[in-house]
Amino acid sequence: MTPTITAFASSPDRGRGLARDMPVRWALEEVGQPYEVELVSFEAMKAPAHRARQPFGQIPTYQEGDLVLFESGAIVLHVAGRLPGLLPEEPAARARAIGWMFAALSTIEQAILYREIPTYTERDRPWFEARKPILDDQARRRLADLSDRLGRADWLDGAFSAGDLLMVQALRRLGSSRLLEERANLAAYVARGEARPAFRRAFAAQRAAFEAASAQRGGD
Amino acid sequence: MTPTITAFASSPDRGRGLARDMPVRWALEEVGQPYEVELVSFEAMKAPAHRARQPFGQIPTYQEGDLVLFESGAIVLHVAGRLPGLLPEEPAARARAIGWMFAALSTIEQAILYREIPTYTERDRPWFEARKPILDDQARRRLADLSDRLGRADWLDGAFSAGDLLMVQALRRLGSSRLLEERANLAAYVARGEARPAFRRAFAAQRAAFEAASAQRGGD
Numbered sequence: 001m002t003p004t005i006t007a008f009a010s011s012p013d014r015g016r017g018l019a020r021d022m023p024v025r026w027a028l029e030e031v032g033q034p035y036e037v038e039l040v041s042f043e044a045m046k047a048p049a050h051r052a053r054q055p056f057g058q059i060p061t062y063q064e065g066d067l068v069l070f071e072s073g074a075i076v077l078h079v080a081g082r083l084p085g086l087l088p089e090e091p092a093a094r095a096r097a098i099g100w101m102f103a104a105l106s107t108i109e110q111a112i113l114y115r116e117i118p119t120y121t122e123r124d125r126p127w128f129e130a131r132k133p134i135l136d137d138q139a140r141r142r143l144a145d146l147s148d149r150l151g152r153a154d155w156l157d158g159a160f161s162a163g164d165l166l167m168v169q170a171l172r173r174l175g176s177s178r179l180l181e182e183r184a185n186l187a188a189y190v191a192r193g194e195a196r197p198a199f200r201r202a203f204a205a206q207r208a209a210f211e212a213a214s215a216q217r218g219g220d
Numbered sequence: 221m222t223p224t225i226t227a228f229a230s231s232p233d234r235g236r237g238l239a240r241d242m243p244v245r246w247a248l249e250e251v252g253q254p255y256e257v258e259l260v261s262f263e264a265m266k267a268p269a270h271r272a273r274q275p276f277g278q279i280p281t282y283q284e285g286d287l288v289l290f291e292s293g294a295i296v297l298h299v300a301g302r303l304p305g306l307l308p309e310e311p312a313a314r315a316r317a318i319g320w321m322f323a324a325l326s327t328i329e330q331a332i333l334y335r336e337i338p339t340y341t342e343r344d345r346p347w348f349e350a351r352k353p354i355l356d357d358q359a360r361r362r363l364a365d366l367s368d369r370l371g372r373a374d375w376l377d378g379a380f381s382a383g384d385l386l387m388v389q390a391l392r393r394l395g396s397s398r399l400l401e402e403r404a405n406l407a408a409y410v411a412r413g414e415a416r417p418a419f420r421r422a423f424a425a426q427r428a429a430f431e432a433a434s435a436q437r438g439g440d
Contacts (some may be wrong), residue, residue, distance in 0.1 A: 055369035056362065065313040069323035078315050092287040099294035104325050106293060107276055114334060122354065127347035129284055134342065142276065149275035 001097060002034055005075075006050075009039040010217070015210030016175075020072040021060040023169045025205055027076040027162065028137040029198035031083035032198045037211060073105050076162050086162040093158060100156050100163025109143040109170035116173060146182040161175055168193030198200060222254055223284040225273075225295075227429060229259040230437070233432030236395075237423045240292040241280040243389045245425055247382065249418035250305035259429060269400040293325050296382050306326035306382040313378060320376050320383025336393060359399055367403040374412060388413030398428040 005028075007021035021037075031183040044050055046090050048056045053061045061068060069215040076100065080086035087094050088147045115135040122128050146167075150156060155164045171190045174180040180187050193199055222269075225248075227241035241257075243380040248255045253385035264270055266277045273281045275288040282295040290293050297318065300429060307314050342348050370376060375384045391410050394400040400407050413419055 051368075056323075056365045067315060069315055069318050069319050071326060073326060074315070074319035077318060077322075095287060095294070096287055098297060099291050101227075101291050102291035102294040102297075102325070103276075106329075107293060109326075109334065110330055112336065117334065120311050121358070122351075125347075125350075127345070127351070130345075131342075131347070138337075138341070143278045144384065145271075148271075158417070185264075195314040 001019075001066050002036055003062055004038055004039050006035040006038050006054075006059045006061045007040045007062075007206065008059055009044075010209050011206065015207040017206055018173060019059070019206065020196065021074050022063065022202060022206055023166060024060050024075045025202035026078070026165055026169070027086060029077045029084040029201045030165065030196075031079060033079065033083055037205075037209065038214070056089050073101060073166060076166060077101060078163040086165065088158065088161065096157050097161035097163045101166050104163060104166035104170045108142055108167060109147060110172070111139045112170055112173045115139045136179060138180070138205040139174075143179060143183055143186060147186050150185055150189060152185065152188075160193075160196070164189075164193065168199075221283055221285050222256055223248075224256040225283075226258050226260050226270075226281045227426065228279055229261045229264075230433040231430050235425055235427040238393060239279065239426065242426055243292050243293045243386055244282065244299070244391070245422035246385055246419050247299045247306060249421045250385065251305040251415075252265055253299065257425075257429065259433070261305060272284055275417045280342050281359060285313060293321060296386060297321060300382040306385065308378065308381065316377050317381035320381065321406055324383060324390045326377045326385060328366060328395070331391045332390055333358045333434035340382065356399060357404045357432050360402070362364065363399060363403055363406060366407050370405050370409060372405065374409075380413075380416070384409075388419075 004139075005021060007023050007025075008019055011019045013019050025035075040050060040059055042046075045054075047058065050061075051057050053063070056070075058070070058155045060072060060075065061070045062078065063069075069078055076086070087097050115138070118131065118135070120129060156159065156167060157163065168190050171180060171186060174196075180190065225244050227245075228239055232238045233239050234344075242429060245255075260270060260279055265279065266275075270281075271277050273283070273288045277292075278290070280292060280295065281290045282298065283289075289298055294308070307317050326391075335358070338351065338355070375381065376387060377383065388410050391400060391406060392414075400410065400439060
């Protein structure tokens with residue numbers, strides 16, 4: 001059965017692969033699972049029909065027969081459990097890889113979002129600039145710890161896993177920020193993730209969806 | 221094999237059950253798994269020996285033979301996979317319950333922490349008071365969505381699950397804040413979680429650890 005995911009009809013990231021359908025697409029590509037995409041407008045996202053499958057009015061969702069899932073981390077874990085390619089078979093290694101999924105979302109992405117959210121919500125406030133170094137330093141501490149753990153390894157714990165997928169995706173939110181450049185091994189780790197064929201297919205698919213929507217609106 | 225978890229030797233929450241060993245203790249109690257606790261000082265937490273098991277220098281960790289895990293969400297999921305009591309057997313229901321675990325951490329707790337962290341890091345800044353209503357409103361939006369989804373149900377999706385455990389624990393961070401009181405069904409949901417015998421045993425155990433440490437220091 002081909003699963004269907006939802007994604008932005010017109011992604012606010014303008015096709016940079018930062019919306020939360022990206023890790024889901026990437027996971028599906030890594031395991032070789034074909035999927036359908038239903039594009040959802042901002043209006044439709046907040047309407048009751050979508051909220052029935054996503055209570056917070058967001059994308060992505062994942063539908064596979066009667067199963068409806070939301071939360072990109074949960075969807076990636078579900079996809080990783082269905083087909084090989086994203087989690088080791090050996091139970092202890094598998095538990096540790098799942099641990100990195102939680103670390104990516106709860107520890108690293110949390111610190112990155114904490115720094116990023118004010119750029120959407122408090123950019124016009126008088127304290128916006130003064131807070132930046134505080135937020136940068138908080139994120140830097142987490143990134144330093146992650147950099148120390150990764151060391152010279154290619155991936156966080158043996159072979160590439162769903163933990164690396166979510167971690168690379170979290171770090172990608174830093175974009176061209178100094179914070180990533182300051183940690184050469186993390187920048188190389190992100191580049192390594194982005195070079196994976198599955199990443200590139202997923203990235204191209206979300207970019208194509210954005211460009212089609214943009215062309216339809218007259219190329220804004 | 222009895223697992224060993226780590227917890228604060230002297231919890232900064234002063235035994236209110238908000239430190240991250242709490243959801244792990246609660247999960248272990250729900251499935252009836254006895255456990256050992258190793259208390260770790262702030263100094264030891266940041267030292268290389270602890271960082272080898274927890275790269276961010278935090279608690280809790282979980283050790284079971286050769287397996288070492290960190291991230292409370294990952295530990296709760298691992299415990300829930302070992303013994304019945306926290307996840308439904310039926311695969312779709314199980315996937316949805318795991319989905320609520322991610323929603324608790326990535327969506328709800330993220331909004332609650334976003335509002336809470338400045339009370340530790342920016343309390344002395346001139347903008348601290350002015351930002352409060354902004355942060356409250358951001359958290360309120362998530363709580364409204366969660367309240368709408370919970371409705372009159374006891375738990376988020378059928379029987380109590382690891383998703384409810386992490387969600388109740390996330391909401392407990394709101395303490396006596398108005399934000400929880402404004403949503404009567406969420407306040408009742410938290411009370412329902414806190415009334416579970418497993419919660420009470422876990423709470424008593426972490427409180428006893430704090431009180432023993434406090435007595436040792438001369439009852440501060």
